[in-house]
Structure formats: structure tokens, C-alpha cells
Amino acid sequence: MPRKEFPGDPRRANVVPYTAASSNDGSLYYIVAFVSSMAALFSKMKWIAWIALYSSMFSAFSDRQSATGSSNSSSRVSTITLALTSLLMTYLPELLAVYSLVRGSTSGAPGAPVKTSAV
Numbered sequence: 001m002p003r004k005e006f007p008g009d010p011r012r013a014n015v016v017p018y019t020a021a022s023s024n025d026g027s028l029y030y031i032v033a034f035v036s037s038m039a040a041l042f043s044k045m046k047w048i049a050w051i052a053l054y055s056s057m058f059s060a061f062s063d064r065q066s067a068t069g070s071s072n073s074s075s076r077v078s079t080i081t082l083a084l085t086s087l088l089m090t091y092l093p094e095l096l097a098v099y100s101l102v103r104g105s106t107s108g109a110p111g112a113p114v115k116t117s118a119v
Contacts, residue, residue: 030056041085059076
């Protein structure tokens with residue numbers, strides 16, 4: 001006995017089969033951003049800090065939101081903050097050297113007192 005086709009029958013031949021979505025959701029970039037941020041903080045290498053910032057931004061921009069609208073955006077924001085902090089900490093010695101030159105310190109040390117003339 002042949003099967004009778006119904007309009008809503010999911011067993012029809014023209015129904016497109018389910019395929020899973022690609023896993024390109026930025027989770028790899030999230031892990032790379034976190035690890036490279038910590039590596040930049042400990043090693044003080046500027047290029048690692050730039051990689052951390054780039055991958056954290058890419059992770060945040062390629063993040064998918066679920067159907068309910070909730071996302072793990074707080075972890076993405078904390079990764080961006082960690083990347084910015086690692087970038088700041090790697091450039092901090094140069095910033096302090098420029099600041100001491102602007103203030104007029106002759107010793108070059110960041111915490112050295114500024115020489116003033118008594119009037």
C-alpha cells in the first residue's frame with residue numbers, strides 16, 4: 001500500500017534536512033585573547049598585547065546571541081578590558097619616561113622628585 005502524502009508531513013522528499021550551524025562563534029578568539037593577555041602581562045611583550053586586543057575585539061564582534069537575547073557579553077567585555085590593561089602595562093614604562101621628561105626630572109626615574117629653584 002503506497003504512503004499517502006500530507007501537506008505537513010516532514011517525511012516528504014522535498015524537505016531540506018537539518019544541518020548544524022558552523023562553530024564560528026569567536027570562542028577560539030576568546031581563548032586566544034585571554035591567554036595572550038595574560039602572556040603579555042607577564043612577559044611585557046608589546047606584540048602579544050596587540051594580538052590580545054585584536055583577538056578580543058574579533059571575539060566580541062563575532063559573538064552570536066542566543067534566541068532569548070542573552071549572551072555572555074560580560075565575559076567578552078572583561079576580555080577586552082584585560083587586553084587593554086595588558087597593552088597599557090606593556091607601554092607603561094615608556095609613558096612614565098615621557099611623563100618624567102615633561103615634568104623636567106633629570107634622573108630619569110619615574111618616582112624621582114622634581115628639582116625646583118627657591119625664589
